[in-house]
Amino acid sequence: MLKLQQVGYSYHNEGGKQVLNNVTQTFEPGKFYAIVGKSGAGKSTLLSLLAGLDEPTTGKVLFRGEDIAQGGFERHRREHVSLVFQSYNLIDYLTALENVRLVQPKAGVEVLEKLGISAEEAKRNVLQLSGGQQQRVAIARAMAADTPVILGDEPTGNLDEQMAAEIISILQKRAHEENKCVIVVTHSSQVVKGADVVLELAKKTLVPRS
Template identity: 50%
Template sequence: MILEAKNVSFFYKSQKDKLILDNVNYGFECGKMYAILGPSGSGKTTFLSLLAGLDTPVKGQIYYNRKPVIAKKLTEHRRHNISLVFQSYNLIDYLTPIENVKLGGKGNPEALLDSIGIGKEFWKRSILQLSGGQQQRVAIARALASDAKVVLADEPTGNLDEATAWDVIDLLKRIAHEENKCVIVVTHSKELADEADATIHIGNRAED
């Protein structure tokens, strides 16, 4: 297992009577794409945040490569172990696609953009001149610029039309299967979930 949640529970300090995650146990492997499903407010994004080291469990532990992700090393975990892809892209709009990808790590930005279908004619344009689908591809390329073995994506197809969403789904699958990365996606999309190697249903627990 590259990433694992063991007996993880979580609630916000201001809402101690509202348990968001209750004793979640799940392990993730490289070479697979996982889809996390559940109704709004069920804790999907919270679970992703815990895996990313953006928050810490109230009980239980997150493990990376069988070692606990401890509070004082969360920044190191996020920097070296995890790449994030957001629904809102989180690109810097005054930078070009190449400049945005360079922020992700040491990967070759031109090669990465080319590999995900962003042609050379777009590399030095303003991000604001790109379509939503192109911006999401740039965000994925930025994630791939990192050496991180785990890619976490929060609703990566949520703002995209159907055809572009399928392109992004295929790209995420390719990242998992061909680049041997662990891809974990929070989604409401049944189509995306059907393409995943495993699905995790979040209510008050996670299960295969």
């Protein structure tokens, strides 16, 4: 479904420092992928490339065989991928439910309730919610969007162990029961245990974790 084809990437503002080199990896529908690696290895950069938020220095990102640069990055982000950002990226003047409805206008409060946000909390401005609650709203927004790919940057980072387990279960169901491609960048051993495929970003490339 999604493929990195000989992808390389160098930072523009750090003297051209290369973080990815000749990365080739295919991501299939129906699978839950975890990408691990040391801080600064380029995991978030890799996710940005998969999301069409940034463009590779060399190589291509393909969605169902089509170069996403050819089809248009905006179209790719709108139609193909949903993102859970580490920094949430919620609209701070909207309520939790209004944030979810940005991607799915018909979404009901039950989308948030499944993630531990009450009906009353769903009506609150997101700035009135805790960091953990905001993280759940961000996850709910990604879940509500009807896209074939879900990308997550540390989606369980601000959650307690029980809620993290519930999020992992939801991601597994999206992959296994709805045939979505789920790709998560993480430091969490809990997420790694729940993934179907674990890849490690090391020495500027992706390799199966041994």
